[in-house]
Amino acid sequence: MIVRHTPRRWEIFLILNGSVVPRILPNIIGAALWAAAVLMLDRHVVAVPQIPIGAMGVFGLSLSLFLGFRNNAAYDRWWEARKIWGRMVSDVRSLAQELHIFAGQGPDETYILNRILAFHHLHRAQLRGDDVADTVRHWVGPEDADLLMQTENSPNAALRDIAARLREMAEDGRIDGFGQRALAERLAAFPAAQAGNERLLTTPLPFVYSLLVWRTTYLYCLLLPFALLGSAGWFEPLVAAVAAYVFFGLAEVTHELEHPFRKQANSVPLSAMCRVMEISVCNALGRPVPPKLEPVNYVLD
Amino acid sequence: MIVRHTPRRWEIFLILNGSVVPRILPNIIGAALWAAAVLMLDRHVVAVPQIPIGAMGVFGLSLSLFLGFRNNAAYDRWWEARKIWGRMVSDVRSLAQELHIFAGQGPDETYILNRILAFHHLHRAQLRGDDVADTVRHWVGPEDADLLMQTENSPNAALRDIAARLREMAEDGRIDGFGQRALAERLAAFPAAQAGNERLLTTPLPFVYSLLVWRTTYLYCLLLPFALLGSAGWFEPLVAAVAAYVFFGLAEVTHELEHPFRKQANSVPLSAMCRVMEISVCNALGRPVPPKLEPVNYVLD
Amino acid sequence: MIVRHTPRRWEIFLILNGSVVPRILPNIIGAALWAAAVLMLDRHVVAVPQIPIGAMGVFGLSLSLFLGFRNNAAYDRWWEARKIWGRMVSDVRSLAQELHIFAGQGPDETYILNRILAFHHLHRAQLRGDDVADTVRHWVGPEDADLLMQTENSPNAALRDIAARLREMAEDGRIDGFGQRALAERLAAFPAAQAGNERLLTTPLPFVYSLLVWRTTYLYCLLLPFALLGSAGWFEPLVAAVAAYVFFGLAEVTHELEHPFRKQANSVPLSAMCRVMEISVCNALGRPVPPKLEPVNYVLD
Amino acid sequence: MIVRHTPRRWEIFLILNGSVVPRILPNIIGAALWAAAVLMLDRHVVAVPQIPIGAMGVFGLSLSLFLGFRNNAAYDRWWEARKIWGRMVSDVRSLAQELHIFAGQGPDETYILNRILAFHHLHRAQLRGDDVADTVRHWVGPEDADLLMQTENSPNAALRDIAARLREMAEDGRIDGFGQRALAERLAAFPAAQAGNERLLTTPLPFVYSLLVWRTTYLYCLLLPFALLGSAGWFEPLVAAVAAYVFFGLAEVTHELEHPFRKQANSVPLSAMCRVMEISVCNALGRPVPPKLEPVNYVLD
């Protein structure tokens, strides 16, 4: 995620970090060249038929609605991803609270809170392929970490360990029925969050939209110069380039936000959020607290 | 569901799989021919009155708003279907956790988790007519499977079996009141999800919208050539074809997403999600885990 | 609710069932006649001042936004009504499950499930005035049915009977505290759903919107011919008729969906949904199952 | 709230009740006069420069989007207010059910249900300044009512009385832990609803929007005549008046719905909803039932 103050007026056109301009530069230049070519053809070779600007207006409107819809959907996905991770932070804190209330302090609390950290790191690895082996070993010990990481669905294995521990605590009378129920309910929040993240990871926007949007954007930029022939004159390549910037830029932004867990400048900062959980757990267990992650070159990982 | 990387620039116009072009090709060609015919008539036979392009603009705007509304509603249906199934995955995992916490491991756990898999396969059959007889027999045994599949609403029969088992467990003291309540609450999530899916299955968008949208799209494409007469010249069939592509394309996409459970390229992959549940159950029961389903020709079933 | 397959291309302009055309035909014809009259006046009597088509564009845009907003709001109401009823189906099924888990089979189960069916039928009568006397008598017996139907708010009286029975069951030890709490919680879902439906029934969209939308639509259709004078020629009545179809059509659709419980072609099929609940209850009680309701002339009641 | 059947065609332009026309009439007339003055100036005094109608189109579009956004937000506020009050009705009914299930009939039930009515009347007074002293005295007796009404936040005082009673019932064994918990949970619904209503009451839409919208609307109506000069001729004042009607009308409607609790024609009918609760409580206590409130001159209070 990019963390940075609002740029000043003169900075707005200079910032490249987090901007999509580098990636769509070929399209912008291509649109300008194509517009110049059409203009040259019309002026110097043969009169080209013109498309009424009003017809392009309807076309542009449809394109704007497509892009607007896709943008809303992509932003909702990104924001939902952030909401789920925020909710996970609060569930970790509530789990710590409820362990304190129902089980008191002791090895059970330590065991469960360490495992829940392992769950989140392993889930992070599942979402974007981070290497978390060392981190997991740090929290649950090397043998347990290796056992966890050998299983098929390792985040779930961590939750199964917690469930087994809760069973054991109940059988030994270290928690009563109320505590068992409260902690089981809290524990169910984690697979729910995990399933939400898996949904965002494995189900992108329907592919058919991508096709429709990209095709329509290309068609629009191909036809636009024929509508500008009449009056724009030597402004034509500039107008075509601006249109390409606006439409391809939005398509590209949308494409990035659609995948909130990829390693990209605008993604959800999973490492930083896992660190927030670690801080909360250390606070709860009375341990020394690791520092917050800070953005590097304006990007928080 | 179509699973595929973002196409490169030159691929965008070549991909047919998942595209709606093949289905709306008659409309696109028809629109182009109609535009050519109007143009010929105007040039060579008799002067045709022209419609002001501004009037078509208002018309095109209304059409865009119709299509935009219908598109939003259809996408919401598709996404809700995916959300409900994702939630079902997490409820299966939570059920396994809570069985472990409140009842421990043993035949009760096996019985209930097998039945819940049967519920999901039977529900999948209810939603899109899959043949699930062998799969259900595999999980609950041949006699029980046949009993289940003979009843009217077989997914619910599987849930009734689980309810009966929970009653028996409580009466024999194998779970206490807390466990009984926790498991009963979890079990109530499945009919709720089932009712949500039945709603999406049996209640499409109001039929009156389909009529209004299709009729307006046809009227628009019929009238458009009269508005283009003035200036578009021999571009006219091309512009008409592009307009037909944009509007019929969106109408067709919408129509497909409106029915998220049909066997279509962009539907929710029910078989793959049932397999995810099977993997979770096998993990919980310590059994060998079946492989994930993989997309075939980019389509995940 | 209209249940019908997607019409083929040639059917689209022929279907009248579920269409709003018959109801807005006077408006469409009126708009065409008015346009023809303005045209005649301008051509043969006196030159009429013209409104710039661009000004009509802004007007048309505002009208589209009004209609679009009202359409969204009306569709949300319709869909919320369907959601609440779908949720009620699942709550009936969950109630049956929980009765089985906490109280086992016997006269209590029969009593409560019959009453809950009576609640839904009485609520249906409250919502759209159906005659449900015979149906209620069938499920709770003639005397009890007459007692229920004499009270002010008969659906609530049915719920009060269930509450009294739960109290009795708890006092006689036929359910424990956990069951009492689980069933009380489930029972609270029904007044919540009832209140939701009452809200949709008694609180239509604010009246001021209806006035604004209808007035603006009429003004638009009155002024449109003056904007078309310039170029549309003898197409003018056709364009006016199409505009009237689009705008009055959407206003009428919206008006219908705004009242999801009226006896209309596109309403929520309350009788069919009550039958689904009856099937679920008969399944739970092991009784013979009545058939599903089928659409009559494409309309499901 | 205005309760009235859909007006017939000829009634649409005659209804004043609930219409915003009376309040924006000065603006409509002003806009027409201003347009006439500009026209006279241009024709008879000095040629006035013209604004291209296309530029006004972009302006009109932005204005429509502003108004559309504000309208959505205001409608959501109004509908949320209605939802909260509908939910309160159902919570009163559920409270009565749960009192019956867990505490049985008797003075506790009467005490609590009377207090909850007092809470709603006092909350209504808090929201729109109604004089509810007599009503509250009727339900809780004169002394208790006066005690309640002397406190700072009287609705909350009524809830505190209920909490104290529940504590007393639990200490005397008149309810067990399950009932205590169920009723405490239900009781928490009322401060939540109260906080929701307080939010809608004290936090209007950000003031900056009001400024932006009103200023833009005035600017638009001031500039519009210069764009119409070219062609509209003596239609110009009419077109200006219609534009003023549409834009000021929507701004005014929005302003009214933004405050759902004021004493206005389109507000939420708090008195009628409190009466619905009284009917439910009387039903639960077996008392004679007061009549529903009916609309007076189409307005339900």
Added chain:
Amino acid sequence: MIVRHTPRRWEIFLILNGSVVPRILPNIIGAALWAAAVLMLDRHVVAVPQIPIGAMGVFGLSLSLFLGFRNNAAYDRWWEARKIWGRMVSDVRSLAQELHIFAGQGPDETYILNRILAFHHLHRAQLRGDDVADTVRHWVGPEDADLLMQTENSPNAALRDIAARLREMAEDGRIDGFGQRALAERLAAFPAAQAGNERLLTTPLPFVYSLLVWRTTYLYCLLLPFALLGSAGWFEPLVAAVAAYVFFGLAEVTHELEHPFRKQANSVPLSAMCRVMEISVCNALGRPVPPKLEPVNYVLD
């Protein structure tokens, strides 16, 4: 938050407090000067090529959609912030109710309610850097306050104190399991709200949007004068200034609402809401009630 009555007609253009005009004045003046320069150049130096106004229409539409999207997203953030704080108020009141019901009055109640006030003040400090040391000392005593404020995440430390107290109350039998569970559940609402606020604080809208919106707005204002050359004449600087006012004004409003916790005129009034909680707590504890905070110069802090 700005608290003020609807301004009268003549006040609308005079109010500066809460308006964004002062901040965007350079942009408005710049746009007007630029338009005047282009006009002078075209008239007196060299004929400048013109951009068709229709092309600017499509551009303006895209810009409106960008700004509209960003505005919706920013308003949703602001409104969510207000909702979370409203919910916190109701959770404080419910906590007081439930303490009364399950634990009765006494030192436990006082301790927990004082800590929860400390939590909210500390959280307010975390959100916008207020100095709350004295206030916290007032509610929990100087030593405890200093202990709290030394920890890393001081709001959470306050919640941990409450959890420890609940544990102690349960171990000493001052609450039973039901009360323990009810209070633990309520206590979990506060970290959830805190996580929601932290999300709004630390995750602004994706930076890439800001770039895209600001760049597009600047480009639009740079190109607009070339489109107005044809007809607007000496109105041109005025039209350019109005366009700059509308587009930069919306961008600036959006930027302000995007950060609902900053010390700005339109922000959520955290101090006032903390005072509302203090009043509720004093009511519950029977202490003298501090006065509500009042707006200063129309601004509520």
